[in-house]
Amino acid sequence: MTSEVSDLVATAREGRPRAVARLISMVENGSPGLREITALLCADRPHRARIIGLTGPPGVGKSTSTGMLVHAFRRRGMRVGVLAVDPSSPFTGGALLGDRVRMQDHATDPDVFIRSMASRGHLGGLAWATPQALRVLEAAGCEVVLVETVGVGQAEVDVASLADTTVVLLAPGMGDGVQVAKAGILEVADVFVVNKADREGTQAAIRELRNMIALADRPWRPPVVPTVALRGEGAEEVVAALDGHLAYLEGSGELVRRRQARARNEIEAIALTTLRSRFADLHGDRRLDVLAARVLDAELDPYTAADELLAAAGRPG
Amino acid sequence: MTSEVSDLVATAREGRPRAVARLISMVENGSPGLREITALLCADRPHRARIIGLTGPPGVGKSTSTGMLVHAFRRRGMRVGVLAVDPSSPFTGGALLGDRVRMQDHATDPDVFIRSMASRGHLGGLAWATPQALRVLEAAGCEVVLVETVGVGQAEVDVASLADTTVVLLAPGMGDGVQVAKAGILEVADVFVVNKADREGTQAAIRELRNMIALADRPWRPPVVPTVALRGEGAEEVVAALDGHLAYLEGSGELVRRRQARARNEIEAIALTTLRSRFADLHGDRRLDVLAARVLDAELDPYTAADELLAAAGRPG
Known part of the structure; x- marks a missing residue:
């Protein structure tokens, strides 16, 4: 096992998709080599990726938005990883879709790694496998990793808590304000994106969100960015908002605190x-x-x- | 604390509702006295109650069925406890409804203890509080405890696993077969009740269930009992099915195995x-x-x- 695993880690570090996919599978399946894999990945970590979480209700356009952001980061020349842990995502469908799921436009791009993770039922399953999967993508040289989750359950909130910056996606006419308040999502959102902003009710949704944000007493006020992800509209504005939040994180010491947590x-x-066990x-x-x-x-x-x-x-023993 | 808690336990043993309610609240809220309460309750346990779980999708008539079974066990002169951990139950409404929720017909019956438990969000919360609440009801002299849960989440399955006998309630025209297969509920059901059996589709639902049961290779074949809980129809048949299962549990050694688990x-x-902690x-x-x-x-x-x-x-320390 040992030399096989260390070969695999070395190959993943070269950015070879098959090795990356294999390692993530091992991580996800709780392979007996997991401990060793993690130790190897930690031993010589070349850099730390920027982790961006994307969450929101089903049907809001999370996968399209993820695709849009992949494009935007690629235009900057960054190597990008995607972890889709959203059970409603077309990248997942509840199971692994092979080594490297081909996202429409990135099928032949060697600098994009897309991976679906099955949202496992057992307690703590996802929360426990995701950091390891992120580590694999970092080792493969990803500078930014987008983690796509659906904003409903506790598991997804846990995954969102893995991100440096959490983007909450909404769309007009979905009763957003109520949803946001209910889900307590205002507390986790660093950037709001109102997708499908060519629809009626966009301005009202943005206004409602801004009012809610103004009422919350937080040091960081999440910007609200309208997009039409299907046409790539608003991509640069979202990236600018993400950069703004990163600058805030670094300046305030919050980045270290979040990573520590x-x-x-x-x-x-x-x-x-x-x-x-x-x-x-x-x-x-x-x-x-x-x-x-004896209790009985x-x-x-x-x-x-x-x-x-x-x-x-x-x-011990 | 110590003498206060032991007084409370002693009063609960006399079957005083207020003491029972107070103890269950303490158990549910993770009171600091919990350890002592549990030790006292375990120290001199007069008897063991028969624990019957009732589960099923929302709208199937779980609370009405629970009420029907309370009646049936009362007719036998048994002291009955009810724990409603179903968030959709009218007895819960997501929070505690005071000392002793008055179920229509049992408001003045000193031998019926009904209690709602808030289904707490944190991991293991319910699974951990419910056995203690059961112990309180046993100490209060309940000979049978009905645990009502909604058959959807893992927490509810965990609670169902606390029961000696699990009753799965279904109603005609709810796509039952599919639901049952999907939820893996066939594995946990000891008795099926098809409620609202005055509706069209009852015979088809019963047939479909019996076919599924016949295919499953289990030593115990769950009987399928039609009821119209609203009119109390089928109560004695359900109780007979429960008795049949209890006899099987005792005869096969399965009762000890379940309680051990x-x-x-x-x-x-x-x-x-x-x-x-x-x-x-x-x-x-x-x-x-x-x-x-250091990990960072x-x-x-x-x-x-x-x-x-x-x-x-x-x-230690």
Whole structure:
């Protein structure tokens, strides 16, 4: 395994799509080599990518907007990664679509890496695999990674929290204000994009959003950018808004704070996953069964049993 | 705290509704006295209640069916508890509805305890609070507890797994077969109830269900019982089906296995919650921050950091 994995990581660093795809699959499937892969990726990290999250309700045009931003960053000559963890995204469809999903215009561009991640059901699955997948894309030389999620569930909010900048997409006539308020999305949005801005109600939607933003007492006021992603309109304005937010992050020290919080979350997620697998081992040893039987017989209360379980899981071996 | 809590537990054992409600609130809110409450409840458990889970899609008539079963068990002279953890249930409405929610006909019955539990957002919240709430109801002398959940999310499946017998409710014309297959609910159902059986399509729905059941290779074949809960029709047939399943559970040794699995899950859930709060303490100590900073600086990979976190959380004090 060891030399195979280190070859794979070395090949991924050269930006070879197949190696990148293979590593992300291993990460996503919780391969036994994951620990080693992560250590190798961390050992000599050439640079840190800018992570931009895109989220919003289904039908708002997230994938088209992602495509538009890929174009915009490519025009700057940047290598771009895309992670689509949106189950409604055409890039996902609930499963992996092979090595490298071909996005219309970027099929032959060696500097664009697009990857779908299956949104796994188990607790913490996504939150735990995504940082590792980002690391693979960084190792492959991506300077910016767009993470596309759908803005509904907790898992997606968790993924949005992986981003340096979170873009919330809305469209006129979707009852946006209400949605935003309900989802508590105002707290996570760094940039609002009102897509399909050639539709009626765009000005009203923008106004409503700006009023909500004015009421929120936050040091950063999210700009509201109208776009028509299908025609590429507004791409430069979105990128300018993203640059503005990045400058704010760097100037205020918030970038370091966010990345620090991200690292904390990742460490915790790995620790909990590790512990769960130790519990499973203890179940294999029947130790957990013995504790459960004693709780059933009212010999032990479950808190004391949990303490014994943690103590057993904490002992090496 | 100590004597107050033990007085409360003693009063709850006498079946006083206010003490029962107060204890369940404490359990649900993660009161600091929880550990002590649980220990007291476990110390001298008079008997074990029969736990019956009711689940199904919104609009199927779960609350009406729960009410019908409360009646049926009361006719047998049994003391009955109800835990409604269905966010769409009129008993919940997303929050606690006071000490003891008055269900139409049981408002003045001292042998019926009805309680709504807010379905909390955080991971494992419900799975962790429900067993404790069940314990309170058992201490109050409930011989049967009905746990009403909505059959959609993982949390609800987790709660269903707390039951000795899980009843899945369906209604004709809701695309039941597809729903059942999709939700993997066939694996958790011990008894199917087709409610609103005065509607067109009832026979077709029952046939479709029986065909699906026949295809599944399980030692227990869930019976399919038609009801019209609104008029109390089919109550005795449901109770007979529940008795049949209980006899199967006892005869096959499955009852012990299920309760054993339940105790394991509870111990694990408590252990994970305990560990999380230890992580939070370590964050307070800035130890987690130091680990995160080292990961950010690529001094440490996150797996090694997670190992250090677990080791630190495992050390007493």
